[in-house]
Amino acid sequence: MAGVRRRPKHRKGSPPPATPVLDATPAGPVPLDEIERRIINGLQGGFPIRERPFLEAATTLGLGEDELIERIERLFKLGVLTRFGPLFNADRLGGINVLAAMALPESDFDRVAAFVNAQPEIAHNYRREHQFNLWFVGAAETPEKVESTFHYIESVSGYPVYRFPKEREFFVELKLHV
Amino acid sequence: MTGLTTNRQAVPVDALDLRLITATQSGLPLVPRPYHAIAEQIGLSVEEVMARLTRMLETGAIRRIGLVPNHYALGYRANGMSVWDVADDRVVELGEQIGSLVFVSHCYVRPRCLPLWPYNLFAMLHGKSREEVTAYAEEIRALLGEACGASDILYSRGILKKTGLRIT
Numbered sequence: 340m341a342g343v344r345r346r347p348k349h350r351k352g353s354p355p356p357a358t359p360v361l362d363a364t365p366a367g368p369v370p371l372d373e374i375e376r377r378i379i380n381g382l383q384g385g386f387p388i389r390e391r392p393f394l395e396a397a398t399t400l401g402l403g404e405d406e407l408i409e410r411i412e413r414l415f416k417l418g419v420l421t422r423f424g425p426l427f428n429a430d431r432l433g434g435i436n437v438l439a440a441m442a443l444p445e446s447d448f449d450r451v452a453a454f455v456n457a458q459p460e461i462a463h464n465y466r467r468e469h470q471f472n473l474w475f476v477g478a479a480e481t482p483e484k485v486e487s488t489f490h491y492i493e494s495v496s497g498y499p500v501y502r503f504p505k506e507r508e509f510f511v512e513l514k515l516h517v
Numbered sequence: 518m519t520g521l522t523t524n525r526q527a528v529p530v531d532a533l534d535l536r537l538i539t540a541t542q543s544g545l546p547l548v549p550r551p552y553h554a555i556a557e558q559i560g561l562s563v564e565e566v567m568a569r570l571t572r573m574l575e576t577g578a579i580r581r582i583g584l585v586p587n588h589y590a591l592g593y594r595a596n597g598m599s600v601w602d603v604a605d606d607r608v609v610e611l612g613e614q615i616g617s618l619v620f621v622s623h624c625y626v627r628p629r630c631l632p633l634w635p636y637n638l639f640a641m642l643h644g645k646s647r648e649e650v651t652a653y654a655e656e657i658r659a660l661l662g663e664a665c666g667a668s669d670i671l672y673s674r675g676i677l678k679k680t681g682l683r684i685t
Contacts, residue, residue: 367590382583383584383585384583386545388567388582390563391549408548417590418590419591420584420585420586423544424544425541425574427573427579428580431577431578433530452677456677463678469671471671475677501630503628504627505627507609508624509613
């Protein structure tokens, strides 16, 4: 079955890395023309599963097939797009995601954040402005595996991991408008 | 606080689906016949590729097919997780309404963690400034009305890690 992520063989006892893995300084806003805005607003979903999908999508958007493909290529080059294609749902493929948080003192933040990042089951990790200042998502093939990662983080870091598994998900759709 | 409950429902995918997922999860080729290109790459007929993608879209294994913009490149610099303490008997009904608001990208009911964490409804808000995000939160507050007690907005101060779905 679709393993969403695999655990490395040796992890117990490996010391928390000293250097935090911080990245993702985002690109600033990119100026877009009217056609590009139309594409971004109109193509966040519903791309057809047909022989000539770009032709059909382009017609809907009032563009030509080649023009649409060229514009999408350009938006990639500008860093406006991160992906074009099917967005798979890990839950429905037999995996599981669980949101969790920790409340860390400033003095320990970088060390613990880096340790959390180093776990392969951790998919997302954000710093947020709150007493609960570290928010991350554990993703694995089974709930037990996610739980074991959280437990491992607790035992090595000495801080509790607060679990926030979703009980109900409402229609999730990216609707960024430009 | 150790229970892992969720509304996930796994749908069966077979070995050919997995090949298709592996071949498309990083994106479709930008050519006039992308499904033909995928079909050729993994040795299936184009009819089979399109039928399997259609089925995965219908079952929810695929959420959507389209472009994924970079928030920051679009000028969405303020990213706030709004959290709300909503009466249990109304949280599902109100969550549906909030999830359909145009400025909410994700919306979930999650367990409270008392006494530290009284909030059970989470809605992710994206705006070009914190003022914009605050205004969205005010709209949510108005919609929740008396069903809601405390609330907060947790702004992101940085992405420490972000990896997409990786099928192995």
